[in-house]
Amino acid sequence: MATQPCDSCGMDVTIAGGIANIWTQEATVTGGMTLELVDGTEHFLCFDCIDRLPDDEDVTADHVRGL
Numbered sequence: 001m002a003t004q005p006c007d008s009c010g011m012d013v014t015i016a017g018g019i020a021n022i023w024t025q026e027a028t029v030t031g032g033m034t035l036e037l038v039d040g041t042e043h044f045l046c047f048d049c050i051d052r053l054p055d056d057e058d059v060t061a062d063h064v065r066g067l
Helices: 047-052 061-066
Strands: 002-005 012-015 032-036 042-046
Touching: 032 047, 042 047, 042 061
Parallel strands: none
Antiparallel strands: 002 012, 032 042
C-alpha cells in the first residue's frame, strides 16, 4: 500500500489502488487527493486539510500554507 505526505500537515496519507492491491483485492480507502488551485499550483492534501479550506473564496497556495 502506498502513502504520500499531505502538503499541509505532513501526515502520511494512504493511497488506494495501484499495483500494491492488485493481487489481494483489498478494499483500501484513499485518504486524500491532489487539488489544482486557481493560482496554478497543485497540492496533495488529506481530507481533513481539504475540509479546513475556505468554501467562500478561491483557494490558493497561501491558504494551504495557512492551514
